Amino acid sequence: MSCTIQSCNRRPSPEPVRPAAGPRPASSILQNARNRRTSFRGTTSSICARSVTGQSKTPTTTRATISTTTSTTAALPTRKARRPTASKPHLISSGPLMVASGSPPAHRDMTPANACLTSMTTTPDKPPTWVRWNTRTPRPSRRSGRPFRPPAMKRRTPNTKPISLSMSSAQQVFDRLNQHNWRLALQDSGCEDWRRHWTLDGSNCTITHSPEGMEFKSGPEAGDHSNHGVLWTRERFSGDLKVSFEFTRLDTINRYVCIAYFHANGIGEGEYVKDIHRWSKLRELPYMKTYFEKMDLLHVSFAAFGNRDDSPEDYIRVRRYPVREDRSFEQIEVGDTVHKTGLFIPGQSYHMTFIKTRATLALKITGGAQPCYHCWNLNTVEATESGYFGIRQMWQKHSRYKDFHIYTNTRASEL
Numbered sequence: 001m002s003c004t005i006q007s008c009n010r011r012p013s014p015e016p017v018r019p020a021a022g023p024r025p026a027s028s029i030l031q032n033a034r035n036r037r038t039s040f041r042g043t044t045s046s047i048c049a050r051s052v053t054g055q056s057k058t059p060t061t062t063r064a065t066i067s068t069t070t071s072t073t074a075a076l077p078t079r080k081a082r083r084p085t086a087s088k089p090h091l092i093s094s095g096p097l098m099v100a101s102g103s104p105p106a107h108r109d110m111t112p113a114n115a116c117l118t119s120m121t122t123t124p125d126k127p128p129t130w131v132r133w134n135t136r137t138p139r140p141s142r143r144s145g146r147p148f149r150p151p152a153m154k155r156r157t158p159n160t161k162p163i164s165l166s167m168s169s170a171q172q173v174f175d176r177l178n179q180h181n182w183r184l185a186l187q188d189s190g191c192e193d194w195r196r197h198w199t200l201d202g203s204n205c206t207i208t209h210s211p212e213g214m215e216f217k218s219g220p221e222a223g224d225h226s227n228h229g230v231l232w233t234r235e236r237f238s239g240d241l242k243v244s245f246e247f248t249r250l251d252t253i254n255r256y257v258c259i260a261y262f263h264a265n266g267i268g269e270g271e272y273v274k275d276i277h278r279w280s281k282l283r284e285l286p287y288m289k290t291y292f293e294k295m296d297l298l299h300v301s302f303a304a305f306g307n308r309d310d311s312p313e314d315y316i317r318v319r320r321y322p323v324r325e326d327r328s329f330e331q332i333e334v335g336d337t338v339h340k341t342g343l344f345i346p347g348q349s350y351h352m353t354f355i356k357t358r359a360t361l362a363l364k365i366t367g368g369a370q371p372c373y374h375c376w377n378l379n380t381v382e383a384t385e386s387g388y389f390g391i392r393q394m395w396q397k398h399s400r401y402k403d404f405h406i407y408t409n410t411r412a413s414e415l
Contacts, residue, residue: 182407190214205229213402238386239410257304263387
């Protein structure tokens with residue numbers, strides 16, 4: 001005799017009739033079958049069993065198949081099961097154990113409280129073994145409305161790319177900041193005398209003018225710090241800054257960097273007072289170490305290359321000066337470095353626009369195949385509120401600048 005035991009998600013109605021001998025434990029069928037040397041074979045079906053104590057209102061669920069030989073005494077209840085129907089499976093009552101025959105009912109609710117999630121297989125030489133029952137199609141739960149997934153099932157990993165700030169997001173940040181009411185504070189076409197708006201650190205640099213703009217040429221000898229050069233604005237700027245200019249690289253060596261300085265001040269210790277023009281004589285030799293140790297400013301490298309080879313891979317990098325005992329030169333970097341921009345080709349002009357607020361630095365570069373946008377979060381470093389703007393070129397750099405515009409805005413500082 002064989003009996004296939006199915007799952008039941010409904011509570012029986014009416015209450016099953018118990019044998020006159022009194023309640024039997026839930027495992028009595030299996031135990032009696034073992035005592036009578038009954039052979040159990042491990043095909044699977046399901047049991048929907050109520051708690052032996054009767055204290056739980058929600059049926060607990062298992063899965064099992066019980067197969068017995070016809071030569072042994074019947075261990076299952078003798079009550080004959082009616083023919084099962086598709087809508088309501090027949091229940092065989094045996095004390096607290098309810099056995100359902102027929103095909104498994106359709107899933108009506110897959111909540112953890114009444115879902116049949118496990119199966120039980122038995123063998124003559126070992127107790128029942130519980131295994132997982134994987135349901136291929138999870139049904140929505142009435143409680144949460146979300147599909148319930150059994151613990152054994154693995155969620156599919158969505159085919160998504162790593163989260164990062166895309167160019168479109170950087171463009172949105174730039175466009176939002178660019179819409180503020182900016183006030184023009186400095187304008188220089190680059191075709192007139194540069195001394196009207198600028199001062200120069202470095203005696204070996206040359207500056208010339210033409211209708212195409214201002215040419216800034218650093219000293220020719222690499223390794224000699226007197227061949228660096230820095231242009232500083234004479235005017236000091238407070239609040240948020242928007243700086244735009246046209247840049248053309250005229251050198252052809254893929255080494256060294258150009259740098260833009262924002263809100264530059266002295267560190268305020270000893271002779272390095274806040275006003276950098278008061279100690280300009282200390283920078284007649286524009287040694288790089290003097291700037292990143294004695295100045296308080298935001299640094300942006302552009303048209304930048306390595307110092308040891310001629311690799312064409314350029315980068316754009318942001319730093320927050322000064323270096324201190326608790327942070328080295330490598331530790332003053334801000335955010336991510338932009339590598340391999342594909343820009344700054346010698347002889348090709350690019351229009352660069354920087355927008356610096358208290359919390360954000362946004363950059364837009366046009367002139368290439370398509371506009372390039374990037375932005376940096378400045379909330380991770382100390383804010384800079386006011387100071388001078390500068391352009392630095394390392395030795396052997398040669399560039400042309402045109403149409404300098406510097407704008408200020410004191411009402412956008414929260415962005």
